[in-house]
Amino acid sequence: MELLRLGPLGHEIPVIRHDGVCFDLRPLTHDIDPNFFAADGIERARAALDAGELEPLAGADELRIGAPLSRPSSIVCVGMNYAAHAREAGAEPPERPVIFFKMPSTIAGPTDPLELPPSATKADWEVELGVVIGARAYRVASAEAGLDYVAGYVLANDLSERRLQIEESGGQWSKGKNLPGFTPLGPWIRPAAEVDPGDLRLRSWINGEVRQDSSTSDLIFSAGEIIHQLSQAMAFEPGDVILTGTPQGVALSGKYPYLADGDVVELELDGLGRHRQVVTVTE
Structure with missing residues (x-):
C-alpha cells in the first residue's frame, strides 16, 4: 500500500x-x-x-506525481550518519546525531525539474531514507520505542549547495540546504508496518553513472535511535519528516563534479520508488 x-x-x-x-x-x-x-x-x-x-x-x-505529503511543521536532518560518508568528507563518525533543519518550502516532487540559480555552483545530491512521524514524539524511552512513532517511510534527496553550506555557512549547515526544491520526496509513502528501515538498499546515479550504492544497515544511528535521542531535546509532531543521512559517493568527496545544467539525477530506495530529475540552471 x-x-x-x-x-x-x-x-x-x-x-x-x-x-x-x-x-x-x-x-x-x-x-x-x-x-x-x-x-x-x-x-x-x-x-x-x-x-x-x-x-x-x-x-x-x-497526472504529475507530487511530493507525497504537504506542510510538515519541520524537516529535521541527520548529517554524517554513514561512517564512509564521514570519512570522505574528512570527518570522524559522530558520537551523537549531528542535525540541521530544512524549510518546508524545499519540498518538491520526485520528477519535478531541479532548478538551480546561477550562484549554485556546488550543488550536490544525497540519497536518503526519510521517516514520516505519525504521533507526537517527546522524550521517547528507547530506540525500539522510537519506531512506534513512525507512520511511514519515503525516499528523499537531501540536496545541498556546498559553497553556502561550507564556505559561506557562518558555522552551520542549514544555509546550504534550503534553496527551493532542495528536498524532493516520493514518489510515495509506504506504511511503517511494510518496511524494515534497517536493511534497505539505496542508490544514486548522475547521467546514468552510479554514484552511491549502500544500505541502511550501515547507518551509524538507526531510525529508532535518531527518534529516541533527538526527542530528548525536541518534540516531533505528526507529519514531521526526518532525513536519516546519506552514504558515500557525493560530489563533496572530490571524486565527481557538482551538478550542472542538463544533468539527470536519479535515486532509488528498496520498496520506496525512484526519482528522476533534470537539472536546469535558471537566470
Missing part, C-alpha cells in the same frame, strides 16, 4: 495505491498533511479501502 499525491503543483489529489490502482482519498481527507497523520490517517485509509468506500481516480497515470 502506498500514499501519493497526484496533480499540478498546489492542487495535488491525495490517493492510496493498492495492487497498482490509485484510489481517491478525498472522501476521507483533503490532503496528506499533519492533520491526516494526527488523525491516524493511514489506518483510516486502509479501512476505507478494505470496506470498498473509495473509488479509483480516473486518469491517475497521466
